[in-house]
Amino acid sequence: MRYEMIETRTEGPDSRQVGIVTLNRPKQLNALNDQLMDELGHALQAFEADDSVGCIILTGSEKAFAAGADISAMAKFDFADVYKNDFITRNWEQIRSIRKPVIAAVSGFALGGGCELAMMCDFIIAADNAKFGQPEIKIGIIPGAGGTQRLPRAVGKAKAMDMALTGRMMDAVEAERAGLVSRVVPLAQLMDETLGAALTICSFGEPSVMAAKEAVNRAFESGLSDGVMFERRLFHSLFATQDQKEGMDAFLNKRKAAFTNR
Numbered sequence: 001m002r003y004e005m006i007e008t009r010t011e012g013p014d015s016r017q018v019g020i021v022t023l024n025r026p027k028q029l030n031a032l033n034d035q036l037m038d039e040l041g042h043a044l045q046a047f048e049a050d051d052s053v054g055c056i057i058l059t060g061s062e063k064a065f066a067a068g069a070d071i072s073a074m075a076k077f078d079f080a081d082v083y084k085n086d087f088i089t090r091n092w093e094q095i096r097s098i099r100k101p102v103i104a105a106v107s108g109f110a111l112g113g114g115c116e117l118a119m120m121c122d123f124i125i126a127a128d129n130a131k132f133g134q135p136e137i138k139i140g141i142i143p144g145a146g147g148t149q150r151l152p153r154a155v156g157k158a159k160a161m162d163m164a165l166t167g168r169m170m171d172a173v174e175a176e177r178a179g180l181v182s183r184v185v186p187l188a189q190l191m192d193e194t195l196g197a198a199l200t201i202c203s204f205g206e207p208s209v210m211a212a213k214e215a216v217n218r219a220f221e222s223g224l225s226d227g228v229m230f231e232r233r234l235f236h237s238l239f240a241t242q243d244q245k246e247g248m249d250a251f252l253n254k255r256k257a258a259f260t261n262r
Protein backbone atom coordinates (compact mmCIF):
# COMPACT_ATOMS: atom_id res chain seq x y z
CA MET A 1 0.00 0.00 0.00
CA ARG A 2 1.35 3.44 -0.90
CA TYR A 3 0.72 5.92 1.89
CA GLU A 4 -0.28 9.52 1.21
CA MET A 5 -1.28 10.70 4.69
CA ILE A 6 1.20 8.90 6.90
CA GLU A 7 4.90 8.04 6.73
CA THR A 8 6.52 4.90 8.12
CA ARG A 9 10.09 3.98 8.96
CA THR A 10 12.05 1.77 11.29
CA GLU A 11 14.90 2.56 13.68
CA GLY A 12 17.24 0.41 15.73
CA PRO A 13 19.26 -2.77 15.22
CA ASP A 14 18.09 -5.11 12.42
CA SER A 15 16.88 -7.83 14.75
CA ARG A 16 14.76 -5.66 17.12
CA GLN A 17 13.52 -2.56 15.41
CA VAL A 18 11.09 0.17 16.37
CA GLY A 19 8.37 0.81 13.79
CA ILE A 20 7.51 4.50 13.57
CA VAL A 21 4.30 5.86 12.05
CA THR A 22 4.16 9.63 11.51
CA LEU A 23 0.79 11.22 10.76
CA ASN A 24 1.40 13.51 7.82
CA ARG A 25 -1.42 15.91 6.84
CA PRO A 26 0.34 19.07 8.00
CA LYS A 27 -1.97 21.63 6.35
CA GLN A 28 -4.96 20.17 8.22
CA LEU A 29 -3.01 19.67 11.49
CA ASN A 30 -3.25 15.91 10.88
CA ALA A 31 -7.06 15.92 10.94
CA LEU A 32 -8.07 12.27 10.83
CA ASN A 33 -10.14 11.24 7.81
CA ASP A 34 -11.13 7.85 6.44
CA GLN A 35 -8.13 7.49 4.15
CA LEU A 36 -5.68 8.37 6.92
CA MET A 37 -7.28 5.89 9.31
CA ASP A 38 -7.21 3.14 6.64
CA GLU A 39 -3.52 3.84 6.02
CA LEU A 40 -2.77 3.87 9.76
CA GLY A 41 -4.53 0.53 10.27
CA HIS A 42 -2.59 -0.99 7.37
CA ALA A 43 0.77 0.31 8.65
CA LEU A 44 0.12 -0.93 12.17
CA GLN A 45 -0.84 -4.40 10.91
CA ALA A 46 2.31 -4.49 8.76
CA PHE A 47 4.53 -3.71 11.77
CA GLU A 48 2.58 -6.24 13.84
CA ALA A 49 3.33 -8.93 11.24
CA ASP A 50 7.03 -8.02 10.98
CA ASP A 51 9.08 -10.21 13.35
CA SER A 52 11.96 -7.73 13.38
CA VAL A 53 9.74 -5.04 14.94
CA GLY A 54 9.38 -5.15 18.71
CA CYS A 55 7.62 -1.86 19.49
CA ILE A 56 5.74 0.84 17.59
CA ILE A 57 5.72 4.63 17.97
CA LEU A 58 2.84 6.76 16.70
CA THR A 59 3.60 10.45 16.31
CA GLY A 60 2.58 13.60 14.45
CA SER A 61 4.18 16.98 13.79
CA GLU A 62 5.58 19.55 16.21
CA LYS A 63 2.38 21.60 15.87
CA ALA A 64 -0.13 18.76 15.99
CA PHE A 65 -0.28 15.10 16.90
CA ALA A 66 -3.79 15.33 15.45
CA ALA A 67 -6.37 18.13 15.78
CA GLY A 68 -9.24 15.66 15.70
CA ALA A 69 -11.45 13.85 13.26
CA ASP A 70 -11.72 15.74 9.96
CA ILE A 71 -14.51 18.27 10.51
CA SER A 72 -14.80 19.13 6.81
CA ALA A 73 -15.56 15.46 6.07
CA MET A 74 -17.89 15.01 9.05
CA ALA A 75 -19.85 18.18 8.24
CA LYS A 76 -21.36 16.37 5.23
CA PHE A 77 -22.42 13.24 7.13
CA ASP A 78 -25.97 12.54 8.27
CA PHE A 79 -27.19 9.76 10.55
CA ALA A 80 -27.64 7.25 7.73
CA ASP A 81 -24.06 7.83 6.55
CA VAL A 82 -22.41 7.30 9.92
CA TYR A 83 -24.68 4.43 10.95
CA LYS A 84 -24.59 2.47 7.69
CA ASN A 85 -20.83 3.00 7.20
CA ASP A 86 -20.14 2.17 10.85
CA PHE A 87 -18.16 5.41 11.22
CA ILE A 88 -15.29 5.02 13.73
CA THR A 89 -15.94 1.31 14.40
CA ARG A 90 -14.99 0.43 10.80
CA ASN A 91 -11.38 1.59 10.85
CA TRP A 92 -10.46 3.53 14.01
CA GLU A 93 -9.93 0.73 16.47
CA GLN A 94 -7.42 -1.50 14.67
CA ILE A 95 -4.78 -0.10 17.01
CA ARG A 96 -6.49 -1.95 19.87
CA SER A 97 -5.80 -5.30 18.18
CA ILE A 98 -2.04 -4.70 18.00
CA ARG A 99 -0.26 -6.94 20.53
CA LYS A 100 3.09 -5.18 20.35
CA PRO A 101 3.42 -2.07 22.53
CA VAL A 102 2.37 1.18 20.84
CA ILE A 103 3.71 4.44 22.32
CA ALA A 104 2.18 7.79 21.39
CA ALA A 105 4.78 10.58 21.09
CA VAL A 106 2.63 13.69 21.31
CA SER A 107 3.64 17.27 20.51
CA GLY A 108 1.23 20.12 19.84
CA PHE A 109 -2.52 19.57 19.61
CA ALA A 110 -4.06 16.21 20.49
CA LEU A 111 -7.72 17.15 20.30
CA GLY A 112 -10.95 15.22 19.90
CA GLY A 113 -10.20 12.08 17.89
CA GLY A 114 -6.49 12.96 18.19
CA CYS A 115 -6.65 12.76 21.96
CA GLU A 116 -8.70 9.56 21.67
CA LEU A 117 -6.16 8.04 19.29
CA ALA A 118 -3.32 8.87 21.71
CA MET A 119 -5.31 7.28 24.55
CA MET A 120 -5.75 4.09 22.49
CA CYS A 121 -1.96 3.72 22.54
CA ASP A 122 -0.35 1.92 25.48
CA PHE A 123 1.17 5.04 26.94
CA ILE A 124 1.78 8.65 25.99
CA ILE A 125 5.05 10.57 26.14
CA ALA A 126 4.34 14.27 25.72
CA ALA A 127 6.44 17.20 24.59
CA ASP A 128 6.18 20.29 26.76
CA ASN A 129 4.06 22.03 24.06
CA ALA A 130 1.42 19.27 24.00
CA LYS A 131 -2.22 20.22 24.47
CA PHE A 132 -4.92 17.64 25.04
CA GLY A 133 -8.65 18.17 24.76
CA GLN A 134 -12.07 16.80 23.90
CA PRO A 135 -13.61 19.88 22.28
CA GLU A 136 -16.40 18.03 20.39
CA ILE A 137 -19.06 19.77 22.50
CA LYS A 138 -18.17 23.00 20.70
CA ILE A 139 -19.27 21.55 17.35
CA GLY A 140 -22.49 19.91 18.52
CA ILE A 141 -21.28 16.36 19.15
CA ILE A 142 -19.49 14.35 21.85
CA PRO A 143 -16.32 12.25 21.76
CA GLY A 144 -16.99 9.16 19.63
CA ALA A 145 -13.79 7.12 19.71
CA GLY A 146 -13.74 6.25 23.39
CA GLY A 147 -12.96 9.67 24.88
CA THR A 148 -15.78 9.61 27.42
CA GLN A 149 -14.57 6.18 28.59
CA ARG A 150 -10.76 6.28 28.41
CA LEU A 151 -10.34 9.86 29.67
CA PRO A 152 -12.10 9.23 33.03
CA ARG A 153 -10.12 6.00 33.44
CA ALA A 154 -6.92 8.03 32.94
CA VAL A 155 -7.68 11.27 34.80
CA GLY A 156 -10.78 10.56 36.91
CA LYS A 157 -14.36 11.80 36.60
CA ALA A 158 -13.85 15.42 37.67
CA LYS A 159 -11.29 16.34 35.04
CA ALA A 160 -12.93 14.17 32.35
CA MET A 161 -16.27 15.93 32.89
CA ASP A 162 -14.55 19.31 32.91
CA MET A 163 -12.81 18.52 29.60
CA ALA A 164 -15.84 16.98 27.87
CA LEU A 165 -18.33 19.63 29.02
CA THR A 166 -16.25 22.80 28.65
CA GLY A 167 -14.07 21.66 25.74
CA ARG A 168 -11.03 23.26 27.39
CA MET A 169 -7.50 22.08 26.69
CA MET A 170 -5.11 20.53 29.20
CA ASP A 171 -1.41 21.36 28.87
CA ALA A 172 1.38 18.82 29.24
CA VAL A 173 2.11 19.64 32.89
CA GLU A 174 -1.53 19.17 33.88
CA ALA A 175 -1.75 16.02 31.75
CA GLU A 176 1.20 14.46 33.55
CA ARG A 177 -0.12 15.52 36.96
CA ALA A 178 -3.49 13.99 36.11
CA GLY A 179 -2.04 10.71 34.86
CA LEU A 180 -2.88 11.08 31.17
CA VAL A 181 0.77 10.97 30.09
CA SER A 182 3.69 9.03 31.51
CA ARG A 183 6.45 11.60 30.90
CA VAL A 184 6.83 15.20 29.72
CA VAL A 185 10.03 16.15 27.92
CA PRO A 186 11.28 19.24 26.07
CA LEU A 187 9.96 19.28 22.50
CA ALA A 188 13.44 18.83 21.00
CA GLN A 189 13.91 15.61 22.98
CA LEU A 190 10.52 14.02 22.28
CA MET A 191 11.62 11.50 19.64
CA ASP A 192 14.91 10.61 21.36
CA GLU A 193 13.13 9.98 24.65
CA THR A 194 10.35 7.94 23.01
CA LEU A 195 12.80 5.99 20.89
CA GLY A 196 14.84 5.25 24.03
CA ALA A 197 11.75 3.84 25.75
CA ALA A 198 10.84 1.81 22.65
CA LEU A 199 14.36 0.38 22.27
CA THR A 200 14.37 -0.56 25.95
CA ILE A 201 11.13 -2.48 25.40
CA CYS A 202 12.62 -4.11 22.27
CA SER A 203 15.56 -5.38 24.33
CA PHE A 204 13.28 -7.57 26.47
CA GLY A 205 11.75 -10.92 25.60
CA GLU A 206 8.65 -10.63 23.43
CA PRO A 207 6.49 -13.12 25.38
CA SER A 208 6.89 -11.16 28.62
CA VAL A 209 6.40 -7.81 26.85
CA MET A 210 3.16 -9.03 25.26
CA ALA A 211 1.99 -10.57 28.53
CA ALA A 212 2.68 -7.35 30.47
CA LYS A 213 0.67 -5.31 27.93
CA GLU A 214 -2.19 -7.82 27.96
CA ALA A 215 -2.29 -7.96 31.76
CA VAL A 216 -2.30 -4.18 32.27
CA ASN A 217 -5.04 -3.81 29.65
CA ARG A 218 -7.10 -6.44 31.48
CA ALA A 219 -7.21 -4.08 34.48
CA PHE A 220 -9.58 -1.90 32.46
CA GLU A 221 -11.86 -4.75 31.39
CA SER A 222 -12.33 -6.77 34.58
CA GLY A 223 -12.87 -6.70 38.33
CA LEU A 224 -9.83 -6.92 40.64
CA SER A 225 -9.93 -10.63 41.47
CA ASP A 226 -10.52 -11.67 37.84
CA GLY A 227 -7.74 -9.35 36.73
CA VAL A 228 -5.32 -10.68 39.32
CA MET A 229 -6.20 -14.26 38.34
CA PHE A 230 -5.55 -13.37 34.67
CA GLU A 231 -2.18 -11.90 35.66
CA ARG A 232 -1.31 -14.95 37.79
CA ARG A 233 -1.98 -17.38 34.93
CA LEU A 234 0.10 -15.32 32.48
CA PHE A 235 2.83 -15.08 35.12
CA HIS A 236 2.79 -18.88 35.56
CA SER A 237 2.88 -19.41 31.79
CA LEU A 238 6.06 -17.35 31.42
CA PHE A 239 7.92 -20.03 33.38
CA ALA A 240 7.47 -22.20 30.28
CA THR A 241 9.56 -19.80 28.16
CA GLN A 242 13.25 -19.95 27.31
CA ASP A 243 13.39 -16.21 28.01
CA GLN A 244 12.56 -16.81 31.70
CA LYS A 245 15.42 -19.33 31.96
CA GLU A 246 17.75 -16.96 30.12
CA GLY A 247 16.74 -13.83 32.06
CA MET A 248 17.19 -15.40 35.48
CA ASP A 249 20.42 -17.22 34.55
CA ALA A 250 21.85 -13.98 33.15
CA PHE A 251 21.01 -12.15 36.38
CA LEU A 252 22.59 -14.81 38.55
CA ASN A 253 25.71 -14.94 36.39
CA LYS A 254 25.99 -11.16 36.20
CA ARG A 255 25.78 -11.03 32.41
CA LYS A 256 23.45 -9.36 29.90
CA ALA A 257 20.48 -11.52 28.93
CA ALA A 258 20.20 -12.59 25.30
CA PHE A 259 16.48 -13.10 24.83
CA THR A 260 15.28 -15.20 21.89
CA ASN A 261 11.59 -14.34 22.13
CA ARG A 262 10.75 -18.00 22.75
Ligand code: HXC
Nearest residue numbers: 027028029031067068069070071072111112113143144145
Ligand atom coordinates in the same frame (compact mmCIF):
# COMPACT_ATOMS: atom_id res chain seq x y z
C1 HXC B 1 -10.46 19.58 9.71
C2 HXC B 1 -8.96 21.04 10.65
C3 HXC B 1 -9.17 20.47 11.92
C4 HXC B 1 -10.07 19.37 12.03
C5 HXC B 1 -7.73 22.05 12.13
N1 HXC B 1 -8.07 22.01 10.82
N2 HXC B 1 -8.39 21.12 12.80
N3 HXC B 1 -9.61 20.59 9.57
N4 HXC B 1 -10.70 18.97 10.88
N5 HXC B 1 -10.31 18.74 13.16
C6 HXC B 1 -7.60 22.88 9.75
C7 HXC B 1 -8.17 24.28 9.85
O1 HXC B 1 -9.45 24.33 9.28
C8 HXC B 1 -7.16 25.06 9.03
O2 HXC B 1 -7.41 24.87 7.65
C9 HXC B 1 -5.85 24.36 9.35
O3 HXC B 1 -6.20 23.07 9.85
C10 HXC B 1 -5.07 25.07 10.44
O4 HXC B 1 -5.92 25.28 11.55
P1 HXC B 1 -6.11 26.72 12.25
O5 HXC B 1 -7.42 26.68 12.95
O6 HXC B 1 -5.92 27.81 11.25
O7 HXC B 1 -4.89 26.73 13.26
P2 HXC B 1 -4.81 27.42 14.69
O8 HXC B 1 -5.39 28.80 14.64
O9 HXC B 1 -3.40 27.26 15.14
O10 HXC B 1 -5.77 26.57 15.63
C11 HXC B 1 -5.46 25.22 15.92
C12 HXC B 1 -6.69 24.50 16.56
C13 HXC B 1 -7.92 24.69 15.66
C14 HXC B 1 -6.93 25.11 17.95
C15 HXC B 1 -6.29 23.05 16.71
O11 HXC B 1 -7.57 24.34 14.33
C16 HXC B 1 -9.08 23.88 16.09
O12 HXC B 1 -9.77 24.23 17.05
N6 HXC B 1 -9.34 22.78 15.36
C17 HXC B 1 -10.49 21.93 15.60
C18 HXC B 1 -10.28 21.09 16.84
C19 HXC B 1 -11.46 20.20 17.10
O13 HXC B 1 -12.60 20.66 17.28
N7 HXC B 1 -11.24 18.89 17.14
C20 HXC B 1 -12.26 17.91 17.38
C21 HXC B 1 -12.89 17.53 16.10
S1 HXC B 1 -14.29 16.48 16.34
P3 HXC B 1 -7.41 26.11 6.62
O14 HXC B 1 -7.80 25.49 5.33
O15 HXC B 1 -8.37 27.12 7.17
O16 HXC B 1 -5.99 26.61 6.63
C22 HXC B 1 -13.65 14.98 16.60
C23 HXC B 1 -14.67 13.92 16.73
C24 HXC B 1 -14.13 12.74 17.41
O17 HXC B 1 -12.49 14.78 16.67
C25 HXC B 1 -15.14 11.66 17.42
C26 HXC B 1 -14.78 10.49 16.65
C27 HXC B 1 -13.35 10.28 16.38
